[in-house]
Amino acid sequence: MLALDANVWVAAFDPADRFHDDSVAAFSAAAARGIPLAGPSYVVLESVCALGRRVNDPDMARAAGERMTAHPALHLEPLTDALLAEAERLGVVCRNSTTSRSCCRARHGNGRTRSC
DSSP states (O other): OOOHHHHHHHHHHHHHHHTTHHHHHHHHHHHHHTTEEETTTTHHHHHHHHHHHHOOOHHHHHHHHHHHHHHHTTEOOOOOHHHHHHHHHHHHTOOOOHHHHHHHHHHHHHOOOOOO
């Protein structure tokens, strides 16, 4: 499963974004390998709002949201109190790269650093 935040979605929908090609390539590679996509339930709202502000085209932003919602590989994770608490912990306590690696190892119980 590949967890994607709003930045990746916005870049994929905005051809002027400097990461557009990379984002489109990531989606293509995931589709080719059959990798499911995941994100928090608010990622559609966050992406649509950011895209709408960026391109100043509400219809285009709404259409992007509809495409996201209909994406067959996308699983939207419902927000729970535990998930919100973990997001807050990662965002506040684990805010720099050194602390983030320590938080990740503590969370996952191993010495490997991975995206948290």
